[in-house]
Amino acid sequence: MPGLIVRSGMKINNQRFEERHFMVGTLVNAAKEVKSTTEKQSPTLTDGFHLVVDALKLNGVDTIYGVAGIPITDLARLAQAEGIRYIGFRHEESAAYAATITGYLTKRPGICLTVSAPGFLNGLVGTANATTNGFPMIQISGSSDREIIDLQQGDYEELDQMNAAKAYTKAAYRVNKPEDIGIGVARSIRAAVSGRPGGVYLDFTAEVLGAALDAEAGAKSLVRVVDPAPAEIPAPESIQRALELLAGAQRPLIILGKGAAYAQADAEIRWFIEKTGIPFLPMSMAKGLLPDNHSQSAAAARSLVLGQADVVMLIGARLNWLLAHGKPPRWSPNVRFVQVDILATEMDSNRPIAAPVVADIKSAMTSFLSMLKPGQIRPQAAWTKAIEERKKHNIERMAVRLNSNPSPMNFSSALRAVRDVLASRPDIYVVNEGANTLDFGRDIIEMREPRKRLDCGTWGVMGVGMGYAIGATVTTGKPVVAIEGDSAFGFCGMELETICRYSLPVVIVIFNNGGVYRGDDVNRSGGSDPAPTVLMKARYDKLIEAYDGRGYNVIDPQALTKALTESLASGKPAIINCVIDPTDGTESGHISNLNPKSQINAAHK
Ligand code: ADP
Ligand code: MG
16 A cells, blocks of 8 residues: 555644654655665655655755745755755745745746745735746745635635735646646746746645655656746837837937846847947846946936936836836926837836837847947937936035935945945845835945845835845855845844854844834824834844844944944854934935825824
């Protein structure tokens, strides 16, 4: 009877609580036992756990981020035993963010592993964030007994996970038979990375994970995905139309979005920009695709170029809220658009697109370069001159704030110190989140290399910081500096232990102004509770001491420079608690226009 030689602990459906008492290594030995015992018998067996790991390895997965527990603990153990790096988190949301950033940096889906129901839902926030940003990742979750779930009979961690996931993912699949594991993994990989990438949900029931299967049949059921993200070649007429529109422009502009960064068409994009001489504006995560100090960068003249450009070429950027939907008053009412995007339905989503180019960006830019005639596109000198002048004016104005030395530090003076240290380290990944910390950080920290700036992205979500930092360093082996608002850090701060446990080279700089936006709000009732936006002016540097990491408390730019230089040189985890003036910063940062204000109640007494 084949079932007899499968270890009882794997029959999680019947004996799921037994799993809690497993010792590390039990599974590995047991797994070997299964194989060796079965070698003498016929047929040789495998099981769902092994097939999942085999399917992931077959498709090049080398890292899993997750939180262990019922029913996937053995999956994590087995993956580790089989040579996949397993990074265990303290909260599933951060694990999902780490998988997301792995997807962004590698163009291969990052993998996040979660337990059923609550763990699944925690991770789903991160998976939804991946979908919104168009980054490929797969959340794999174990789930409880389907018969009990479907009749709502009250199972341990009962939830119809696949259907819950559908609304927030690019695709959601559930595997109900062990022989379908290979297909489930293959479909998930293809869904995550083809077309516009996104978050995918893959559900394995506890029963499937524990189920035994003939090893040969199991091996045959696995699928190695061939060409998971095929090139999407543009129609030549679409390139022609776009080039003609750009050639007729007087004030052309190129906007680079994070889709352009994701596409890894760095050289093609740069050649096109330099050959045409068109000024460019990088969206936040596209900074560094061309260096920020490139002469054609219009970043320091953003309002001017958005307001006056007559033809705008969007490359992997959406006309969503981050670009004021392409509408007046930020934009000229007569602006016409070229849009290069892999998703046809992105066209005309906010403004009519005169020249849509539906293709992957690498193929599109290659076509643009081959069809561009010498001298065909030249922006008017008056346009580039106007941009130059505005840049100069704005940079001089910013320098005044940047070079001042207030005590306590403000956002600008502290970020100047960080900027100067990072200037000699373009290899470092910069994670940035918060409100003012994000807005000032985006403008002040210069990027010189592609895909080195990782931030809140399309959703403006807080709490991505530690997950992104861990994902970036685990994926690339490079150090990370995470520039965090004190509030933003609070959403994911426990991952400090994860960073220290794996001894990752992550330096967390906390911009501590003691609050959300600012730290000086008052309770309008006159009561003793703190105001809704107020946080403690805590000594965050002391937290890391609990995990044998290095903490610094700094109150001036010199001390910040020293602490950052020293901690980067050490290559070890560190926290720099950066004391910022609680009265510096604006409510909602640069997006206060999105924050409705009560006109009539007591809030403004
Ligand atoms: P940003 O916020 O930086 O402006 P968005 O996330 O709004 O960027 O837009 C990215 C766009 O890039 C999405 O519309 C997505 O479909 C597109 N995209 C992502 N990868 C590719 C690719 N390889 N080729 C073409 N378009 C892509
Ligand atoms: Mg703050």
